[in-house]
Structure formats: C-alpha cells, structure tokens
Amino acid sequence: MTLATATKLTVKIGNTTVLHNVDFSIEQGEILTVVGPNGSGKTTLLRALIGALRPASGKIWHKPGLNIGYVPQRLNINATLPITVNRFLSLPRKRKADDIAKALDNAGVSTLADHQMSQLSGGQFQRVLLARALLEQPQLLILDEPTTGLDQPGSAAMYQQIEQIRSNYNCAVLMVSHELHVVMSASDRVICLNGHVCCHGTPAVVASAPEYRALFGSGTQGALALYRHDHDHNHDHNHTEAAE
Numbered sequence: 426m427t428l429a430t431a432t433k434l435t436v437k438i439g440n441t442t443v444l445h446n447v448d449f450s451i452e453q454g455e456i457l458t459v460v461g462p463n464g465s466g467k468t469t470l471l472r473a474l475i476g477a478l479r480p481a482s483g484k485i486w487h488k489p490g491l492n493i494g495y496v497p498q499r500l501n502i503n504a505t506l507p508i509t510v511n512r513f514l515s516l517p518r519k520r521k522a523d524d525i526a527k528a529l530d531n532a533g534v535s536t537l538a539d540h541q542m543s544q545l546s547g548g549q550f551q552r553v554l555l556a557r558a559l560l561e562q563p564q565l566l567i568l569d570e571p572t573t574g575l576d577q578p579g580s581a582a583m584y585q586q587i588e589q590i591r592s593n594y595n596c597a598v599l600m601v602s603h604e605l606h607v608v609m610s611a612s613d614r615v616i617c618l619n620g621h622v623c624c625h626g627t628p629a630v631v632a633s634a635p636e637y638r639a640l641f642g643s644g645t646q647g648a649l650a651l652y653r654h655d656h657d658h659n660h661d662h663n664h665t666e667a668a669e
C-alpha cells in the first residue's frame with residue numbers, strides 16, 4: 426500500500442530551484458533512505474512531503490488520514506528553560522503517562538523521563554525527539570539525519586532502534602542519512618538525490634549505478650567521498666536561475 430507520493434515535484438527557494446521534477450513514493454512498512462551531497466535538497470524533500478513547503482509545481486499526495494511522525498535535523502529549545510523530558514513530551518498537548526513511557530522505551534531512553542531537557546547529550550536529545558514523533562502513532566516516520574552527532578556505535582545502535590520501531594509500530598520509515606555504508610545495509614530502498622533523482626532502487630542497485638558512483642565513488646572511497654562532498658556529476662538542468 427502506498428502511503429505518500431511526490432509527482433514531478435519542483436520546489437523553489439527564492440530564485441533557486443532546489444528540487445526539479447522529483448518522482449517518489451513510499452510504501453507501507455519499508456525503510457527508504459535518501460542520500461545525496463550537502464545542499465542536494467534532502468531536507469527540502471522531507472519538508473515538502475510534510476506540507477511545510479509549497480511546491481512550485483507538481484503534487485504531493487498522502488493516503489487519506491495518514492499519521493506522520495517527523496523528527497527534524499535539529500530543534501532549538503531555550504537552554505535556560507527548566508523543563509523535564511516528560512513535560513516536553515506533553516507539549517503542546519497532554520499525553521497519557523503510559524503513552525509517554527512506551528514512546529521513550531521505543532526510542533531507547535526510558536530512564537530519561539525526569540531529566541532536564543537542557544542536560545541531555547546530543548544523542549539523547551535526538552532520541553527524545555524520536556519519542557515525541559512516536560507519540561503520534563505514525564504510519565510514516567520521517568527522520569532527518571537521525572544519527573547527527575552520534576559516534577559509530579551510537580549510530581549503529583540508532584539504526585537498530587529504527588528497525589525495532591518499524592516492527593513495533595508497523596510503520597514505514599523515510600530517512601536522510603550521510604552514512605552510506607550503514608544505509609546500504611539498513612534500508613529496503615535508497616534514493617540518491619541531487620536536485621533531481623539521480624538513481625533509486627535496492628541498496629545494491631543504487632551502489633552500482635553509474636550516477637551514484639559519479640557522486641560518491643565506489644567502495645570505501647564512496648563513503649569517504651560523501652564526507653568530502655565531492656561532486657563531479659553533470660546535471661541536465663540548471664539549478665540556479667537568474668534573479669531578474
């Protein structure tokens with residue numbers, strides 16, 4: 426069952442075309458990962474999908490009644506504000522204690538309920554944001570770089586947690602990741618984005634696609650190239666339009 430689609434999605438920010446003619450869909454229960462260099466429009470695609478950005482052209486479709494849980498790449502909260510994790514999760518609307526406990530447990534931070542938000546580590550903070558998204562009982566969980574700031578064991582644990590959540594909540598997961606080597610084993614499908622969809626398919630198909638290799642190289646070099654943001658791929662459209 427298809428949960429959400431984008432059809433010929435074009436998004437402009439100012440005079441810049443950030444996404445151009447992107448076709449995309451996510452199916453019930455799958456883990457779909459979007460990879461691409463910095464500035465390739467990954468966050469923009471997620472934000473357009475949740476309705477936070479309006480397409481310049483093309484369409485976004487959601488299955489009627491679709492519940493989406495969204496975890497942004499970062500969220501700024503006032504560090505001087507005294508607020509516990511429990512209280513944070515009850516904003517803006519009151520939640521049942523059981524629901525909060527279940528969400529924290531599934532996000533792997535059940536011991537943090539009474540901790541101050543301002544005292545959490547970066548990784549703990551991300552997991553609390555994940556718990557907040559789980560409170561929506563999502564059919565589609567959208568995660569923007571869920572392992573930002575985590576060390577290697579931390580991000581491996583996070584990907585395991587995500588698989589666990591997929592089966593506990595019976596939801597689909599759409600995420601952006603920079604960790605190609607992990608993504609290639611943790612995803613059912615991968616989309617390689619660079620303003621447009623360069624290639625897509627199973628991890629094995631994408632890893633061997635010439636478009637993907639042009640962006641990221643191959644093998645270990647590929648993973649390293651991502652961090653260097655190499656970019657020698659030719660586009661068939663013009664990203665930046667004249668501001669006249």
Ligand SMILES: Nc1ncnc2c1ncn2[C@@H]1O[C@H](COP(=O)(O)OP(=O)(O)OP(=O)(O)O)[C@@H](O)[C@H]1O
Pocket residue numbers: 438439443461462463464465466467468469470
């Ligand atoms: N609010 C904004 N104002 C101006 N330009 C923006 C804004 N948001 C995004 N952009 C531009 O749109 C392009 C795509 O940004 P986006 O954040 O979607 O990329 P990304 O692939 O998620 O990047 P990263 O890997 O660095 O997180 C970038 O060139 C960025 O500078």
